[in-house]
Amino acid sequence: MNRIAVRSVVGGLLGGRNCNRYISTAVPVRPLDGAEFLNHRNGDVLGGFYWRRMMSTVPQSAETASLGEKEQKESQSSVSDDAKKGSDSVVVSNYWGIQRPKITREDGSEWPWNCFMPWETYKPDLSIDLSKHHVPKTFLDRVAYRTVKLLRIPTDVFFQRRYGCRAMMLETVAAVPGMVGGMLLHLRSLRKFQQSGGWIKALLEEAENERMHLMTMVELVKPAWYERLLVLAVQGVFFNAFFVLYVLSPKLAHRVVGYLEEEAIHSYTEYLKDIDSGKIENVRAPAIAIDYWRLPKDSTLKDVITVIRADEAHHRDVNHFASDIHFQGKELREAPAPVGYH
């Protein structure tokens, strides 16, 4: 198993693509059945191919060449058909009695996604104030603010104005704090026999929302092999560092995330400027984004970035709010958790 895992990671890294390519459509991944698994293993396909498909829900055929606009349209319109074919051809045992009921969209068409359900989708609140900023007041605030500003320097140097790559890479980091915070509050709830006041759910929702940002971005840009390597290294460091930070000082941890979200709003604003100026092509929105944010079918990249930026503003508010609760000497569970705050 270890050999397979190593081959999978190495194969995935080598299977990386240039970050600047646009890829449009998505279909749910069909799990390998037993015979296919063995074939892939013997044929040395497991490492690169399957891992890449797990990273991106783009069909392999779509990855082999850059799609023109016509191809993008055709691929997007066929997403439901592909998904249906994929689910129809899955051979699974029903010994366990697990079956997903047929799920449809509001218009009656079949729901093509296994990774999220219609009741997890939402219409983003675009009226949120993007300019809000927490002015550092205390020593810990200043530590958080300076830390985030320092972290921005290598990010600016590495990515410069390649905002597609930048956003995709940063989302791999942004999805970590909510999961760490939610996990630690979960464990605390178990240890103390106490309710969390809804904060476990609120933070895990944030992590899931950030992960959906990543799943959307990866439909638009493909990470190069060295960027995948960077994600491995950064995740290893950041997860552990944030875990320790949250254990030692949740108020500092939430403040850091609040400032990270302020930076994310800035980055997505610059991204939108480059789309408006024509430096970045305003391609069609990926199918996954249209369904997740309940966007009109003719939505574009600009619409997607706009709703992601609104999400980041909500995360900013949640984390600064959480930090403020701690600064008042209270526990999170004493204040209403912003569950479903998008």
Ligand SMILES: [Fe+2]
């Ligand atoms: Fe995000």
Ligand SMILES: [Fe+2]
């Ligand atoms: Fe965020």
